[in-house]
Amino acid sequence: MSTVFYSHPACRLHDMGRGHPECPARLDAITDHLRATGLDTALTLHDAPMATPAQLARAHSSGYVSEVCDLLQGLAASGERHAFDPDTSASPGTYGAVMHAAGAAVAATDDVLAGRASNAFCAVRPPGHHATRDATMGFCFFNNVAVAARHALHEHGLERVAIIDFDVHHGNGTEDIVAGDERILMCSFFQHPLYPYSGTEPKGRNMVNVPLPPYTRGPAMRAAVQDQWLPALEIFAPQMVFISAGFDAHREDELGQMGLVEADYEWLTQQLLVVAAKHAQGRIVSCLEGGYSLSALARSVAAHLRVLAGLA
Ligand SMILES: [Zn+2]
Numbered sequence: 001m002s003t004v005f006y007s008h009p010a011c012r013l014h015d016m017g018r019g020h021p022e023c024p025a026r027l028d029a030i031t032d033h034l035r036a037t038g039l040d041t042a043l044t045l046h047d048a049p050m051a052t053p054a055q056l057a058r059a060h061s062s063g064y065v066s067e068v069c070d071l072l073q074g075l076a077a078s079g080e081r082h083a084f085d086p087d088t089s090a091s092p093g094t095y096g097a098v099m100h101a102a103g104a105a106v107a108a109t110d111d112v113l114a115g116r117a118s119n120a121f122c123a124v125r126p127p128g129h130h131a132t133r134d135a136t137m138g139f140c141f142f143n144n145v146a147v148a149a150r151h152a153l154h155e156h157g158l159e160r161v162a163i164i165d166f167d168v169h170h171g172n173g174t175e176d177i178v179a180g181d182e183r184i185l186m187c188s189f190f191q192h193p194l195y196p197y198s199g200t201e202p203k204g205r206n207m208v209n210v211p212l213p214p215y216t217r218g219p220a221m222r223a224a225v226q227d228q229w230l231p232a233l234e235i236f237a238p239q240m241v242f243i244s245a246g247f248d249a250h251r252e253d254e255l256g257q258m259g260l261v262e263a264d265y266e267w268l269t270q271q272l273l274v275v276a277a278k279h280a281q282g283r284i285v286s287c288l289e290g291g292y293s294l295s296a297l298a299r300s301v302a303a304h305l306r307v308l309a310g311l312a
Pocket residue numbers: 167168169246248289290291
């Protein structure tokens with residue numbers, strides 16, 4: 001049994017414009033670092049398939065899925081660009097990227113639930129956790145993690161899954177999709193105040209939202225996780241753990257002002273591994289969200305992967 005690493009070349013072809021922080025080089029930084037450190041040899045590397053519209057429609061309205069897919073396929077054919085909202089624009093390569101990004105999360109879920117892998121990490125872009133049921137937002141088109149969580153519930157018959165979100169930004173899109181769905185427990189922390197300025201008033205009883213002030217460092221984050229996430233996870237006893245793995249709470253990342261370092265991501269991953277081992281037969285699917293300092297992103301993903309792969 002191994003840790004599967006899903007990605008796809010198409011995820012590099014989504015381009016939001018020169019100088020945009022959510023750039024293809026993020027994936028290059030991750031794969032270069034894995035190769036340079038030899039960590040890639042400890043992983044099983046897979047190219048992600050495309051998600052299907054039916055899979056996407058488990059987290060989004062079918063009207064939204066067909067509208068976005070039609071528009072993105074049009075851009076792929078015409079070579080044009082389109083701005084969906086002030087933060088989220090699409091290029092000709094976006095259609096392939098979004099479909100392979102969500103498809104990675106779904107395929108990783110299938111692998112882990114079939115016992116073909118212990119756990120999985122999806123190095124994909126665009127990210128997903130700001131995408132709501134009916135709207136793009138904050139660099140996100142489809143909510144990869146919510147799609148995968150619902151896939152586990154609907155296709156595999158699981159009854160309880162957890163979504164953990166440690167991106168520096170509140171996962172408002174995931175909350176929009178899963179709040180009130182008692183089969184899902186969502187635990188997150190996020191810097192507040194910071195974009196998208198939500199999360200302080202949870203939208204459902206199944207949300208454990210932990211706003212943290214700017215300049216929060218590892219010890220305070222760890223205390224919050226121990227006090228607020230872990231007891232809720234212990235009671236909920238998830239049968240599978242999904243992670244919205246954003247690494248922009250790193251102290252070198254300029255999109256947030258938190259002070260986490262690689263050792264904090266290692267610790268976080270260990271805590272989640274313990275939860276998964278106790279309740280979920282070790283089943284974890286982690287998907288890349290944010291993380292914009294290329295070096296810090298690569299080092300943090302490696303720290304996360306070393307724990308998932310049992311090397312740390
Ligand atoms: Zn973020």
